[in-house]
Amino acid sequence: MGPGTSFLYTTTPLPGITIENAEFKKGEIIAYVRNTGQDTVTIAQADVNDRPWEAMVKPSNMLQRLATAKVIMKYPWIEGVPYEIGITTSDGTRFAYEIEAAAPTPEPNVEQLSYFAILGSYVGIVPVMIGLLWFPFISRISKQWYSFFLSLTAGLLIFLAVDALKEAFEATHTIAGAFRGEVLTVAATVATILVLMMFSNRSVTKTVATGTMGVNTQQLYGLTLSYMIAIGIGLHNLGEGLAIGAAVALGSIALSKFLVIGFTIHNTTEGLAIIAPIAKQKTRITRLIALGLIAGTPTIAGTWIGGFTYMPVASILFLSIGAGAILQVVYSIFNWMNKSMDSKITSPHNVAGFIIGLAIMYFTGLLITG
Template identity: 45%
Template structure:
């Protein structure tokens, strides 16, 4: 065999036969185009031979109530059709009373929404059970624990939502980061304990966000139902893993035999991102609850949120125990973790969609879970054990702290 034969690349059969070879991108695009053409023909012909398959079967109704607003002498309800079939709202029942109403769209096509204006003299503070009755007798329920006049969505309203996000997100995280001097003077044993506390905090946030997201879409099969929570969690986990791998590829390789642990600055950044995604979902829930009048913004509740979320700041600064304390870097980390609560409150107060909220909560759950796994190697003691007495005690303490402070924010 000649040198040219040894070093040459394989030649396509078509080229060896003297025929020009097709570009690789065209070979990949061909099946996609063919599938699209076949699906279009199938849709235009309305499924040849399958016309009688759905005869006699009732349409599938998947309707979600996205917003309930109480105005003087009226109740405004926004509903969206999340199912595959058109839906018509025929009646509105408010606490066993069928009220007259108007609506912006008589029939909702898939993914369309309608706003119903119900004529009803509601009483401030009273609970109400609302049910939208469809043309085929289906019921879409909604419960309001205590009716209250809905605020006007103007500049002052969104300013209030911004202030709320600062109260429950930015300020608590900043307060938690004030533990930095204490952590810097702590011994290795104390750092191991605090890392365990951080893992416990993140584990609690993972479970809490997952359960809250599943509760939002419980009983609904639209857009996959509870599956969207796990989809969001898995997507966030993969994105953070890919981000970490990308950052690893842009740094000098570690010496042979060095344990594979994240640098403290990068770990603190990942923690801040994970907590920020969680606070985005939390702000979304708070903003939407206030927009429909089901959240009383008292001083006690604000204090409860502050205490509950202050521990998140501790989680961010713990890996930086032996790093130079730069105020600018800490401020950026605090904003990454706390500021998403502002965006969540604004989104939740203006456009609330349960499936989107569940997906965002899933994002937060997956993000904090990924970060918790990254912290575990830093908890190893001299024997190489991760779940040593100090680390295990820290995890339990973190879980207990989040549980007990969480009792303060039940609204």
């Protein structure tokens, strides 16, 4: 071995610290820190805008790999002012986290819970229920037009799935590389598709074999599709709720207003996607309401999570699962159309419906910024 070989075994890995979040409470700033490096690190100093500040670290300033700590600083911060939080390790390496505008972190009390619940209802439940009003119209149209609306539904859902994946991949830049966000996104999406295909096939096969529910195979498949669409949209809306809750919590008032208005208009199309597979069968109003609640209620849970305990990894996971669920539903819609419809999937009116579905989601999506 050469004379310089020993140096290969003496190199110390660089420390890695990720400041995942910062909370602003009365008279103090709390930074949430995670060790994302290869070795144990020691937090030696904290600063605000490059000014060293006395800090208390809980539970310990010595962090094992992937361990977390709270860095608490008694600091007279001012609302609306930008800040940079700095954490320096024992070897002198500094890591920073920027806040565009400081805002009080929401506390989970009745008032705040109610506020976020109203936001979630306005964005998720109300527009989906409005979209369900398409039911009487679609139930009266011809088979060809019905096929058109099923294709339009597929277009709406494909756009939602791609949009969810885009948001998930964007969110991977906000987490530490140790979590391998891109791999998590792909793995969660593929796993969701496979699991849902397994359960949906078993459910339909078992129900048809036992003759339960008193419906024929086509009606049962349509009902199953509607529930699957509602669940997939619900998971997607959970991600939307996370975005809105986080925007409000971080004090991005302008962004949160645009998100609320944009998502509300955007989500009125989701009701159409839910009722399209069951529009040709008798359906109780209670079932329609249940479908709407399945799709819309997760938005409320999302605003709570985003507003009080926003975690980027959870956001990526929910968005990926939602995308996988929606893609599996699109496959099921095309499979159902191929077996039960007189016209081919590639017929002009079906292709037109699919493209129009994409266009509707694109243009309503222009109302959403950020």
